[in-house]
Amino acid sequence: MSIKIPKNITEVEHTYYYKTDIVKICKLLSLPASGTKAELNSYITAYLNGTPATQIKTKRKQKLRPSLTYEEINLDTKLIGSGFSFNNEARRWFANYFGVKNFSFKKEMAIIKRKAEAEDDTKITVRDLIYHIEHWKQEEIESVTEEQTYQWNNFVRDFFEDPATKKYQDRLKVAAILWKLVRESSNNKIYSHGLLRQYEKEIHSYKK
Secondary structure, three states: OOOOOOOOHHHHHOOOOOHHHHHHHHHHOOOOOOOOHHHHHHHHHHHHOOOOHHHOOOOOOOOOOOOOOHHHOOOOOEOOOOOOOOOHHHHHHHHHHHOOOOOOOOHHHHHHHHHHHHOOOOOOEHHHHHHHHHHOOHHHHHOOHHHHOOHHHHHHHHHHHOHHHHHEOOHHHHHHHHHHHHHOOOOOOOOOOHHHHHOHHHHHHHEO
């Protein structure tokens, strides 16, 4: 199915696009087609607001330096422009810092680094990164544009975990219908059991 280019900002805000769809739209409009979903959306929004495609440039600069080794990382290491990246060397450093055997990178860490890259914030350091992940509240994380791109995945996960949804055939289709209704409403963009009753007419035909 061909991808329809949105005509205005409202259409973008009320349509759920997979990232692959957004990439196709960017290519059709001759916009930068690499980056996070939030970044790609910002390029499309800028274009629809009247900025010529030739003036819309990718927000994040290419990495110019090789990745840092364990020995080169410290609290004052800059997240941007230093060669710092979330690899095994950094994982080993954080494991040593927090005194744990195994360390897993947190979603918040990636969000903070991508935001710094997009804003070309060359002052933020590993020390700042640790402070942010230790003090951020959940509502602050959810307010970040990039975090909002996970809403569909979370919605589907919670939908399938609800035993009541097993009475429907083509459950992913039903989830998509509910998601579209919720996304276009003023309600929180999360799944709840009550949606099955609220939109019973819209999904009734999918009952087994």
